[in-house]
Amino acid sequence: MITFNDFTSYNQYIGLAKPLDNDIDVGYYDAPNMLLKSEAIAVDFYRISIKVGYKDKFDPNSKPVNAVFFNSPEMPVGWDVDPTYTGMYLQLSKKAIEENRYLFKSYLDYGQHEALYLTDEEVQEISAVFHLMMKYYKAEKQNFNVLLSYVNVLVSLVEEFYKRQFSTDPKQYSRIVSDFQQSLIDYYKQPVSQLPNVQYFADKLGLTANYLGDIMRHFTQKSTLENIHEFVIKKAKELLVEDKKLNTTQVAYELGFEYPNYFSKFFKKQVNLTPKEYRLQAISKN
Known part of the structure; x- marks a missing residue:
């Protein structure tokens, strides 16, 4: 060529x-x-x-x-x-x-x-x-x-x-959003060694990161990374409440965080509570 x-x-x-x-x-x-x-x-x-x-x-x-x-x-x-x-x-x-x-x-x-x-x-x-x-x-x-x-x-x-x-043509593009969301779910169906990142999902969907990002922002009003962080927090909350045998360090590793301290800082930035505070609050409500 x-x-x-x-x-x-x-x-x-x-x-x-x-x-x-x-x-x-x-x-x-x-x-x-x-x-x-x-x-x-x-x-x-x-x-x-x-x-x-x-x-x-x-x-x-x-x-x-x-x-x-x-x-x-x-x-x-x-x-x-x-x-x-x-x-x-x-x-x-x-x-x-x-x-x-x-x-x-x-x-x-x-x-x-x-x-x-x-x-x-x-x-x-x-x-x-x-x-x-x-x-x-x-x-x-x-x-x-x-x-x-x-x-x-x-x-x-x-x-x-x-x-x-x-x-x-929202059907064509909303399918990309749905595929991305399913890929996020599938990511945590297996043991993970690192946090999911934008490029991983772009490659999975056969798209460039920029193109995926513009579609995600158009349909969700959030960047691809913001969508990933939102899902990670959702998974973290589920693990903290539903699997009380796991301490916060184990939860961090389950989610793919290399350093538990980073997980704690990340969680508090998103939720305004530490993982331990969130777990105690959730337990007291139940």
Whole structure:
């Protein structure tokens, strides 16, 4: 599989204009003059691609769509498309991402899971932002900070549109929430040697941690880690009340805490009582 390490070689391969900068590249698609079919390739940079009226021949039953697609380094992508789509693209080097990570949050990970499908109104909003981006891109480094500001606006729009997509098809995403919750339950059905963490569940569900986190926050109003902590506290309370033979040190080990003192501090921070105080209070109530 071919990997393109820079904008210039990739643009030449696909039939896009020569980039004006090595760290950021903005442009419009001209589908009839571009490569419409390719075996899987990869790029060593990030791409945000907005395509309007895009039809993928890999799926003969698909209809033309308006969508945002993401490409991350080393993520393979192939295509076979009709030459009827229009659209825009933004390409960002690893350096640009690392130096401005606060602008991009997690959305560049989404390409591993799903496209963002756009309404006509959303296409118009994104098109307006791209028009301004092109203006400052053509001015090159003279207005680089302004250009980055518009990139930030674009990413903020993507965030809002993804929230709309999450709400439009709640069954698809609520299944992820249910699978996560079941995975938490299953985690403690066997002896554990450490606390559950976000990456463990992301890997279990075949998702990136950022993508899982955004879905969990959208549907539960809590981060993935907050959901994990909430479940650990629930399990701790059950063990403290239902299995009085276990002392608090044993409860800590049952939950996967390496150090009992950390369990006590964690429990008190969440419950405002130490494990011993909670157990005594629960016993006195019963």
